[in-house]
Amino acid sequence: SAVEGDLNAEVDPRFGRAAYFLIVDTDTMAVKAIRNPHVEALLGAGIQSAELVAREGAEVVLTGECGVHAFDALSRLNVKVVTGVKGRVVDAVRAFLKENPSFASGPNIACPPTCSAADCSACQAASIGAKAVATPEQEDLERLIRRITDEVLKRLGHTSERTAPEVEIEEQITVPSKKKLHPGLTLAVASGKGGTGKTTVAVNLALSLKEPVNFLDCDVEEPNAHIFLLPRYTDTMEVQVSVPVFDLNRCDYCGQCADLCRFNALAVAKGKLVFFEELCRSCGGCFLVCPRDAISEGERAIGHILVGETGELRFYGGELHIGEQVVGPILRRLKNYQDVKKINVLDCAPGVGPAVLASVWDADFCLLVTEPTPFGLNDLKLSAKALEMLGVPFGVLINRDGIGDDEVERFCASNDIPVLLKIPHDPEIAKGYAQGIPLVRQETKWIRTFEHLWETIQ
Structure with missing residues (x-):
C-alpha cells in the first residue's frame, strides 16, 4: 500500500x-x-x-x-x-x-463500527430493472422520501448561495397536525439522546392506562422495558433474513455478484468466492444476476421477538442478536403487532437514525422526552425537525426538571411546541428506577399524573 x-x-x-x-x-x-x-x-x-x-x-x-x-x-x-x-x-x-519477516496471524486494528443502514432491496431492484406494484404503505414511504429529499435539496440550495459568513438564524419548527382515521391511537415515545428517561415515561404511561395496551419495545439493540414491566412470556418468534447459498460446482467465479453488492459482502478473485455474512443486507440482487444459477436463497436468524403480558398490557419486544447490524427486519415484524383499533405505546430507540424513523413514521403522536441541558436541547431540535419532516404531531416531556437551565422551555415556547409534563429531578425516583420499580408503583400520585398526560395527548 x-x-x-x-x-x-x-x-x-x-x-x-x-x-x-x-x-x-x-x-x-x-x-x-x-x-x-x-x-x-x-x-x-x-x-x-x-x-x-x-x-x-x-x-x-x-x-x-x-x-x-x-x-x-x-x-x-x-x-x-x-x-x-x-x-x-x-x-x-x-x-x-x-x-523474510514473519507474516501476520491476524488484523492489527479493530473493526470500525458500521452504519446500520436501511435495507437496499428497493435500489437494487431498480438497478436490475425489476418492477413491482406499489402497496399503499410503499406509496406513503415514497411520498415521505420525496418530502425529505426536497428538504435536503432546499437546504443545500440555500447554503450554496451564501457568499459571505452570515449570522445564523435558528430555523422555526412547526408541529404538524394529523387527522386520526382509526379508533385506536399509536403513541411513539422517543428522545434525541439516550438516558433522558424515554423508557421510564413509556412504561409508566402504559401502566397507568385502564384500557388494554399493546406495548412495543422498538429499541431492539438495547431493549430494557421488560425489566420494569416484568411480562410473563408466552411466545418467542425468530426473525430471519434471506442470505445467498452458493453452489461452487456451478460457479465460474465471474464476479458479477460481487460487482453488484454495494455492501461488499462478496469478494471473488483467484478462483475463490468469499462471503461476509454479517455484511449482507438480504437484497437478493446476487440471486438475480448470477448467470450460472449458482446462488440459491437460504435463511439465517438475526434476532427474535418476545411476546408476553402483564395484566391488561400485551408486550412485544424485539431483540437483535449480538454482532448483527440490521434492525429493519425486526422492526418491520414488530410493528405488525400494532392494532389500529387499540392503544399502542412504542418505546423507540434513542436518536434520529433509521431505527427511530422506521418506528415513528406512522405514529399518531410522538412524545419527545428530553432534559433541561445543552445536550438535551441540541438533540431535541434534531428530533423535532425530523418529526416535522415526517408529518408526525409531537409534544415534549421534560425529565429531571431543575438540573439545568430554561433553554428547552424557551425553545418550545418560541416554536409553539407544547410541554406536556415536567418530571422533577428527585433522588427517590432514581432509587426506584435502579431497583426496576416504575413510578406508578412507587407512589399512587404518579398514576393520576400519567393519566392526565394521556388525556392531554388525546
Missing part, C-alpha cells in the same frame, strides 16, 4: 483506503501502480481492496494496518500479510526479501 504511484513513495499505513497499490515483481522489481478506487467506499473498503490485489495476482501484502474484514478476505484469498511496515516502498520490499 502506497501514498503515491512509484517505488520511492511512502508506504500508506492504511490498507483498505490506501491511495495506491503497487504490484511489485520481486525478481525484476518491475512495478504496476494501481490507484485505489475504494478509498471513499462507505462500507467494505478493506474487502474490495483485498479482492483488487488478489485479482492482480498478489501473493503478499506489505502495509501498515490491516483491519478485521480486510485480513479475513486476504487470508481466504490465499494472500499473506505483513503489517507494521513503514518508510519507502522500495526499502520495505528489499527488507522483506532480505529479512
Whole structure:
C-alpha cells in the first residue's frame, strides 16, 4: 500500500483506503501502480481492496494496518500479510526479501463500527430493472422520501448561495397536525439522546392506562422495558433474513455478484468466492444476476421477538442478536403487532437514525422526552425537525426538571411546541428506577399524573 504511484513513495499505513497499490515483481522489481478506487467506499473498503490485489495476482501484502474484514478476505484469498511496515516502498520490499519477516496471524486494528443502514432491496431492484406494484404503505414511504429529499435539496440550495459568513438564524419548527382515521391511537415515545428517561415515561404511561395496551419495545439493540414491566412470556418468534447459498460446482467465479453488492459482502478473485455474512443486507440482487444459477436463497436468524403480558398490557419486544447490524427486519415484524383499533405505546430507540424513523413514521403522536441541558436541547431540535419532516404531531416531556437551565422551555415556547409534563429531578425516583420499580408503583400520585398526560395527548 502506497501514498503515491512509484517505488520511492511512502508506504500508506492504511490498507483498505490506501491511495495506491503497487504490484511489485520481486525478481525484476518491475512495478504496476494501481490507484485505489475504494478509498471513499462507505462500507467494505478493506474487502474490495483485498479482492483488487488478489485479482492482480498478489501473493503478499506489505502495509501498515490491516483491519478485521480486510485480513479475513486476504487470508481466504490465499494472500499473506505483513503489517507494521513503514518508510519507502522500495526499502520495505528489499527488507522483506532480505529479512523474510514473519507474516501476520491476524488484523492489527479493530473493526470500525458500521452504519446500520436501511435495507437496499428497493435500489437494487431498480438497478436490475425489476418492477413491482406499489402497496399503499410503499406509496406513503415514497411520498415521505420525496418530502425529505426536497428538504435536503432546499437546504443545500440555500447554503450554496451564501457568499459571505452570515449570522445564523435558528430555523422555526412547526408541529404538524394529523387527522386520526382509526379508533385506536399509536403513541411513539422517543428522545434525541439516550438516558433522558424515554423508557421510564413509556412504561409508566402504559401502566397507568385502564384500557388494554399493546406495548412495543422498538429499541431492539438495547431493549430494557421488560425489566420494569416484568411480562410473563408466552411466545418467542425468530426473525430471519434471506442470505445467498452458493453452489461452487456451478460457479465460474465471474464476479458479477460481487460487482453488484454495494455492501461488499462478496469478494471473488483467484478462483475463490468469499462471503461476509454479517455484511449482507438480504437484497437478493446476487440471486438475480448470477448467470450460472449458482446462488440459491437460504435463511439465517438475526434476532427474535418476545411476546408476553402483564395484566391488561400485551408486550412485544424485539431483540437483535449480538454482532448483527440490521434492525429493519425486526422492526418491520414488530410493528405488525400494532392494532389500529387499540392503544399502542412504542418505546423507540434513542436518536434520529433509521431505527427511530422506521418506528415513528406512522405514529399518531410522538412524545419527545428530553432534559433541561445543552445536550438535551441540541438533540431535541434534531428530533423535532425530523418529526416535522415526517408529518408526525409531537409534544415534549421534560425529565429531571431543575438540573439545568430554561433553554428547552424557551425553545418550545418560541416554536409553539407544547410541554406536556415536567418530571422533577428527585433522588427517590432514581432509587426506584435502579431497583426496576416504575413510578406508578412507587407512589399512587404518579398514576393520576400519567393519566392526565394521556388525556392531554388525546
